Amino acid sequence: MRFEPVAPVRAYERVVEQIEQAVISGELKPGERLPSERELMTQFGVGRSTIREALRVLQAAEMIRSRPGDPRGPEVLAASPAALHRSMHRLARANHVGLAELLQFRMILDGSAHLLAAELRTDDDLTGLDAALESMREGVSRGYAEFSRADVAFHEVIARISRNPLLVISEEVVRGVVLELIEDKLERASNRTSLMRTWLAHHAEVLDAIRSADGAGAAHLAKQALYDNYAEYVPAEQRPLLAPLLRP
């Protein structure tokens, strides 16, 4: 016979558990309101400080939001990747995850998304991609910010076509973390116009591969593009970590 180690359970943890359960089970839907702190206090039979600590934890997890003065009470939020983003960012900053690993992960995710998109795309999807590419083309003359927006939009279409929200969210999060990690080095973005043209050409290639349902080709293009754009920021000795992903 073996026993499990026990940890004392704090009152605020019990409160968190119950509210969290209600949200996860769908009993509390996004947009709905929790009772006020004073009301929760009587419902749970604990003091207000306990309630407040519980709400703080839930707020840190991006599950609820409180605004002072609002008589409707704390708001239940829709599940968002914000908390995921924060914790991933923290990990990366703590140097447990370097740029090489992040880029590796992104190549895997982006490559897979492109592969799936190429294999699963319908004719409607192709129309959408054509439109997205067109606004990128227009964006070139409208400045970098506009082009960047169109670029993100293109990726979102790809993501939707691949039909896997997990893939999409993860890629977005990792993308964000990568950009934050190198934003200082990115300042001196030299010769933006030629950069935009390169990107445009790459997206056109990708679209061709998707149009001809060439999953492997699209995946490889996507990974290669990521490598070409970001490998320079990865310490030279770690670049071999990325190479295996580029082999066809």
Next chain:
Amino acid sequence: MRFEPVAPVRAYERVVEQIEQAVISGELKPGERLPSERELMTQFGVGRSTIREALRVLQAAEMIRSRPGDPRGPEVLAASPAALHRSMHRLARANHVGLAELLQFRMILDGSAHLLAAELRTDDDLTGLDAALESMREGVSRGYAEFSRADVAFHEVIARISRNPLLVISEEVVRGVVLELIEDKLERASNRTSLMRTWLAHHAEVLDAIRSADGAGAAHLAKQALYDNYAEYVPAEQRPLLAPLLRP
């Protein structure tokens, strides 16, 4: 000229920021102690409840740990993937991600991990894998629980060899969610011995591929094994979503 929207900054947020910054910058190293709540109270010039709410947030982020009675104060923790784990878990459950998407994601992650492992493995790694396979072989006769543990251990070795903690963590999380989703159907696990033999054979194959540095082969084996084992639980009309990942 444009103005940014402003959000009121709470006192406890300022406290969180300062402590977080001290941890990130390395000024506070893991294992070190924060001053006691009452001491922090005077240092920050705020009430104890404010301090406590800040500590709760940091604790939810797995950055510190408080134990009542400890005169040394709250402990600074090493950065751990636990927070990432939690938020990914929450997101997967909240977004109503289906088994098909989860399995897809897992095939991608596991496949990539095996590919990287095959390409990056050293001779030492091979020794470790041999040992892990051996304990799986022993596990067959010792019952399913033991075998299962050895199986997990084998995967952990693979994960370590692939040298990407992000990949590992994500795969673990998705694995957990998948198991939760089908645990009820898994009860009637018929003929466990033959199941274990099948798994063992599969792992031996994978090890061969890794030994011969055949990344594509190892990846394909991993994905195929996942498909063979779990596809039956995926609704038939969604199985085509998984097929593109199996093409060599």
Next chain:
DNA sequence: TTAGTACACTGGTCTGACCAGTAGCCTGAC
């Protein structure tokens, strides 16, 4: 040297209070 104990202090919780701010009602002017 070691076992035992006392003590100072810790975090967890509760109570009660005050403040600035908000939503919604009520009122009065048109």
Next chain:
DNA sequence: GTCAGGCTACTGGTCAGACCAGTGTACTAA
């Protein structure tokens, strides 16, 4: 009838002070 403006009851944010169970350590006694 509509609508602007003020009133009010309530919200969350913060503070102060109190009590408790539990802990590490220094001191004591064997």
